[in-house]
Amino acid sequence: MPDISSPPPRLELRGITKRYPGCLANDRIDLSVARGEIRALLGENGAGKSTLMKIIFGAAAADAGELRWEGQPVTVRDPSQARELGIGMVFQHFSLFETLTVAENVALALGPAAGDPRQLVPRIREVSKRYGMALDPERRVHALSVGERQRVEIVRCLMQDIKLLILDEPTSVLTPPEVDELFVTLRKLAAEGVSILFISHKLGEVRALCHSATVLRAGRVTGHCDPREQSDLALAQLMVGDAEGLEARYPKRSGDKVFLDLSQLSWRNPDPFATSLHDIDLTVRAGEIVGIAGVAGNGQDELMALLSGEECLPLQAARIITLGGQAVANLPPDARRRLGLAMVPAERLGHAAVPSLSLADNALLSGFQQGLVRHGMIQRGKVSAFARRIIERFEVKTPDMHTSARSLSGGNLQKFILGREILQNPKLLIAAHPTWGVDVGAAAAIHRALIELRDAGAAILVISEDLDELFQISDRIGALCGGRLSPLKATAKTQTSEVGRWMTGQFDTAANAADAAPTSTTY
Amino acid sequence: MLLSLEPRGQQSRAMLLLSPLLAGALTLISGALLFAALGNPPLETLYTLLIMPISDMYGVTELAIKALPILLCALGLALAFRARIWNIGAEGQLLVGALAGSAVAIQLIDVESRWALVLVFAAGVAAGTAWAGLAAWLRTRFNANEILTTIMLNYIALNLLQYFIYGPLKDPAGYGFPQSAMFGDASRLPILFEGTRLHVGVFFALLALVAIWVLVQRSFFGFQVKVLGLDRRAARFVGFREKRLVWLALMVSGALAGLAGVCEVSGPIGQLIPQVSPGYGYAAITVAFLGRLNPVGILFASLLMALLYLGGEMAQMTLNLPLALTGLFQGMLLFFLLACDVLILYRLRVKLPWQRQFVATPVAKGA
Incomplete structure (x- = not known):
C-alpha cells in the first residue's frame, strides 16, 4: 500500500543489470531519488556510473531490472521518451553546434513545437536569470567559455518541465568560482522540487552539494550514505576498497639550476576555434615540480605539443624553448628526447601508447633511443628486459608484456607509461593529467614516483585540472587561462582561491602591463 | 537496419x-x-582447376614462374599496407619496370657481357621506384590520396607502355606486330633447369621474401611503419617522420613491383609485349591481404593465386570454361x-x- 505521508520516490531502480561483451557494467543496482533530493552517484572511472545513467536516460537498455518513475514501472526506450517524462541530462561532452547561437541550439534540441529561436530568446533570458546563470541567448556558442556552454546545456534541460536532472561529472570542466555558481543553481532547482543525480568522483564537491550518495564499485552498489557525515577516507574506501596514500604529504623543494626555459612563447593555432598561446614565460628547475592548473581547453594541449616537438617553431625562433641551455624549439620530438625530455601526454590510448600493440612494443615506442635498436634492428631481448623492468618497478598488473595496451585498466596503463618515461632517466619529465581516471591506489603510486624522480634531481612539469593534486605534489604553481600563463608562485605561499582566480584569467603578466607595444613575435 | x-x-x-x-x-x-x-561435374572441375596444373614437375615450375611477379608485388604492397598507405599501383609500377627494362635491353641486343642484364634490371627497378615515388610526392607534397593517384598512374603506365610498343620500341622486323625485338641472350635471365622455363628470378623473389621479412618483423623501420599505420598520433608523439616513412614504404613497394616487371620481360617472355601482366599488380592486393601482410603468409597466398591463374587456363582449354x-x-x-x-x-x-x-x-x- 502506498503511504500517503511519504510519496513514492521520483525515480527508483531495482536490480538493474547490464552486461557488455566481456564486462558486467551494472550488477543488480538499486537506487532511488526522492523529490527535491540531490543524490550523488560516486565511483571511480569504470565503476558503471555512466552506463547506469544511459539506462535511465534511455540511451541504453538494461538486460534485467525494473525502473519505476513516480511509483509506476516504466521502460524508457529512448532519450526523447525520457525527456517527455521530465528527465534531462547534461553530458560531460557537450553536444552543441559551435557556429549557431545559444537560442538556435536550444531550439534545435526542443524541436519545432517549441517555436523558432527568436521566440525562445525571452524565455531563455528568463530561465537563466531565475536560476542565476548569466547567458546571452544571441551569442554564438564558439565564443562561449566552457562554463557558459555547460549553462546552455542546463538551460536547455530547464526549458522543459523538468523533474529529474542528471549531470555527468559537470565540474570537471569548471573553475572553482564556476563550480560555486553551478552549485547555487542546483540548490535552487532542488528547492523547487527537481531531483538531481550528480555523478562525480570528487569527494569534496559531493559533500558540499549532495544530500545523499550511492557509491558504485566495479558495477555494484557498495553503499548508500549521507556524504556530509562521512570522512573522505570512508568514502574513498567505499569507492576503491583501498585508500592507501590518499592523504600523503610531500615536502616541498625549491629546485636547482633552470633546465626548461620558455621565453615569450606565442603561437597562433591554425584552428580558429582552438586556443592560441600568448607570451608564455616559464622555467622549470632541476629538482622541482612545477604544476600548471587550468580548465581543459585553455591551451594545455597546445603547450604540450610545442614542448614535445609535435609542433615545431621555425629555426629563427629556436631559442624560445631551451633545454639545459640548448635551443630546441625547432627540433622534432626524438631530438628533444635525446637531450633528456620525457613526456606523458594526457591521452593514454592513441597518443602515449598504441592500443593494439603489446606492452613490449609500447615500451620500444618511446624508448627506442635507449639502446634498444642497433644497426636499424630491434634488439628484442633488450626490449623485453626494458618492458619487464617497467612492469616490475611500477607494479603494473598485467598477465605479461605481450598483452595489448588496450586491455590494461587506465591506472595500470598509466603506471606503465609513466614507468617507461621515468626509466629513460629523463632530465625533464612533462606529464599532463597524470592521474586522470586512475584509481586512488594507482594515483598515489604515480605521485610517489614523480616525487622520487624530483628528489633524484629531474625537472618536472605537471599539467593537471585537479587542483588538489597540484597542491599535493608541486613546488611551484601557476595556471593557464585563454592561452596565457599566470605568474608562478611557490605552492606553500598560495591558496586554492588564488589559483582559482588565475584559472579565470585574473592575473597580471608583464605582457599585459606593457599592453600597447607587444614585443614578441607570434608563430 | x-x-x-x-x-x-x-x-x-x-x-x-x-x-x-x-x-x-x-x-x-x-x-x-x-x-x-x-x-x-563439380569435383572433376575443381580437380582440373586446382590439381591438374601441378600434377607434373613442369606444372610446378610453371606455378613458380606465375607466382613470382605476384609474390614480388605483394611483398612490397604488404609493407605499404602496414603503414596504411594504400598503394593500388603495383600494376603500373610493374608495367613501367617492364617498359624501362625493355627499353634498355633493346639498346643492348648485341652486347654479350652479363653487365647488360644488370643494366636492364637497374633500369626496371629504378623505373618502378620512381613511379611509386610520384605517388609519394603527390601524397607528401599535396596530401593527395594515394589510392586515387596510384590508380590513375596505373592507366598512365599502361598507355605509356602501349605507346612505346606501337611506336619507338616496335620491332622493325616484326611484321608490324605490337611487340619489341627479342632481347639479346645477355639480357635474359638464365634458365635453372633444362626443359622448363624456370629462371633465376625465383632467387630474387626468395631474397626479397627474406629481406621484407627482416624489414617487417625485425627492423626498427618496420616497427615505425607499423606504428604509423596503427596510430599516426603516437608516431608523431615520439618523432617518427611520417613523410620519410611514406616515401620509403612506397619506394620499396615500387622497386619490388618494378623488379617483377623486368623479371617478366627478361625471363619467360623475352621481349616487351602489350600483355606483360594479366593483372598481377591487382592480384597482389588480394594476395597481400590473404597472407595477412605477413611475408610467409604472402608466399603461400601467391602460390594459391598463381594456381588459380594456371587452373583458369587449364579449365578453359580442357573444359571450355570461360577464363573469367x-x-x-x-x-x-x-x-x-x-x-x-x-x-x-x-x-x-x-x-x-x-x-x-x-x-x-x-x-x-x-x-
Whole structure:
C-alpha cells in the first residue's frame, strides 16, 4: 500500500543489470531519488556510473531490472521518451553546434513545437536569470567559455518541465568560482522540487552539494550514505576498497639550476576555434615540480605539443624553448628526447601508447633511443628486459608484456607509461593529467614516483585540472587561462582561491602591463 | 537496419589465423556449387582447376614462374599496407619496370657481357621506384590520396607502355606486330633447369621474401611503419617522420613491383609485349591481404593465386570454361576472407522490426 505521508520516490531502480561483451557494467543496482533530493552517484572511472545513467536516460537498455518513475514501472526506450517524462541530462561532452547561437541550439534540441529561436530568446533570458546563470541567448556558442556552454546545456534541460536532472561529472570542466555558481543553481532547482543525480568522483564537491550518495564499485552498489557525515577516507574506501596514500604529504623543494626555459612563447593555432598561446614565460628547475592548473581547453594541449616537438617553431625562433641551455624549439620530438625530455601526454590510448600493440612494443615506442635498436634492428631481448623492468618497478598488473595496451585498466596503463618515461632517466619529465581516471591506489603510486624522480634531481612539469593534486605534489604553481600563463608562485605561499582566480584569467603578466607595444613575435 | 554488428569482447587469435583457410574452404565449396549449377561435374572441375596444373614437375615450375611477379608485388604492397598507405599501383609500377627494362635491353641486343642484364634490371627497378615515388610526392607534397593517384598512374603506365610498343620500341622486323625485338641472350635471365622455363628470378623473389621479412618483423623501420599505420598520433608523439616513412614504404613497394616487371620481360617472355601482366599488380592486393601482410603468409597466398591463374587456363582449354573463372575465384576468395574477418571480430545481432531502435546520444567519458 502506498503511504500517503511519504510519496513514492521520483525515480527508483531495482536490480538493474547490464552486461557488455566481456564486462558486467551494472550488477543488480538499486537506487532511488526522492523529490527535491540531490543524490550523488560516486565511483571511480569504470565503476558503471555512466552506463547506469544511459539506462535511465534511455540511451541504453538494461538486460534485467525494473525502473519505476513516480511509483509506476516504466521502460524508457529512448532519450526523447525520457525527456517527455521530465528527465534531462547534461553530458560531460557537450553536444552543441559551435557556429549557431545559444537560442538556435536550444531550439534545435526542443524541436519545432517549441517555436523558432527568436521566440525562445525571452524565455531563455528568463530561465537563466531565475536560476542565476548569466547567458546571452544571441551569442554564438564558439565564443562561449566552457562554463557558459555547460549553462546552455542546463538551460536547455530547464526549458522543459523538468523533474529529474542528471549531470555527468559537470565540474570537471569548471573553475572553482564556476563550480560555486553551478552549485547555487542546483540548490535552487532542488528547492523547487527537481531531483538531481550528480555523478562525480570528487569527494569534496559531493559533500558540499549532495544530500545523499550511492557509491558504485566495479558495477555494484557498495553503499548508500549521507556524504556530509562521512570522512573522505570512508568514502574513498567505499569507492576503491583501498585508500592507501590518499592523504600523503610531500615536502616541498625549491629546485636547482633552470633546465626548461620558455621565453615569450606565442603561437597562433591554425584552428580558429582552438586556443592560441600568448607570451608564455616559464622555467622549470632541476629538482622541482612545477604544476600548471587550468580548465581543459585553455591551451594545455597546445603547450604540450610545442614542448614535445609535435609542433615545431621555425629555426629563427629556436631559442624560445631551451633545454639545459640548448635551443630546441625547432627540433622534432626524438631530438628533444635525446637531450633528456620525457613526456606523458594526457591521452593514454592513441597518443602515449598504441592500443593494439603489446606492452613490449609500447615500451620500444618511446624508448627506442635507449639502446634498444642497433644497426636499424630491434634488439628484442633488450626490449623485453626494458618492458619487464617497467612492469616490475611500477607494479603494473598485467598477465605479461605481450598483452595489448588496450586491455590494461587506465591506472595500470598509466603506471606503465609513466614507468617507461621515468626509466629513460629523463632530465625533464612533462606529464599532463597524470592521474586522470586512475584509481586512488594507482594515483598515489604515480605521485610517489614523480616525487622520487624530483628528489633524484629531474625537472618536472605537471599539467593537471585537479587542483588538489597540484597542491599535493608541486613546488611551484601557476595556471593557464585563454592561452596565457599566470605568474608562478611557490605552492606553500598560495591558496586554492588564488589559483582559482588565475584559472579565470585574473592575473597580471608583464605582457599585459606593457599592453600597447607587444614585443614578441607570434608563430 | 535489421542487422547490426557488435564488437566481440574477446578476439580469438587462433580464429584470426585460421580465417584465410576458412575463406579458402568456403571458396572451394561455392566454386563446386557454381560448377554444379553450370552443369559441370563439380569435383572433376575443381580437380582440373586446382590439381591438374601441378600434377607434373613442369606444372610446378610453371606455378613458380606465375607466382613470382605476384609474390614480388605483394611483398612490397604488404609493407605499404602496414603503414596504411594504400598503394593500388603495383600494376603500373610493374608495367613501367617492364617498359624501362625493355627499353634498355633493346639498346643492348648485341652486347654479350652479363653487365647488360644488370643494366636492364637497374633500369626496371629504378623505373618502378620512381613511379611509386610520384605517388609519394603527390601524397607528401599535396596530401593527395594515394589510392586515387596510384590508380590513375596505373592507366598512365599502361598507355605509356602501349605507346612505346606501337611506336619507338616496335620491332622493325616484326611484321608490324605490337611487340619489341627479342632481347639479346645477355639480357635474359638464365634458365635453372633444362626443359622448363624456370629462371633465376625465383632467387630474387626468395631474397626479397627474406629481406621484407627482416624489414617487417625485425627492423626498427618496420616497427615505425607499423606504428604509423596503427596510430599516426603516437608516431608523431615520439618523432617518427611520417613523410620519410611514406616515401620509403612506397619506394620499396615500387622497386619490388618494378623488379617483377623486368623479371617478366627478361625471363619467360623475352621481349616487351602489350600483355606483360594479366593483372598481377591487382592480384597482389588480394594476395597481400590473404597472407595477412605477413611475408610467409604472402608466399603461400601467391602460390594459391598463381594456381588459380594456371587452373583458369587449364579449365578453359580442357573444359571450355570461360577464363573469367580466374577473376571470379579471386573475387570470391577476397570476399570470403573479408567476411570471415568481420565475423571473427564482430558478432552479428538481428534486430527484430518490433524492437525499437535506440537513438544515438553522445557517450560520456569514463563509463
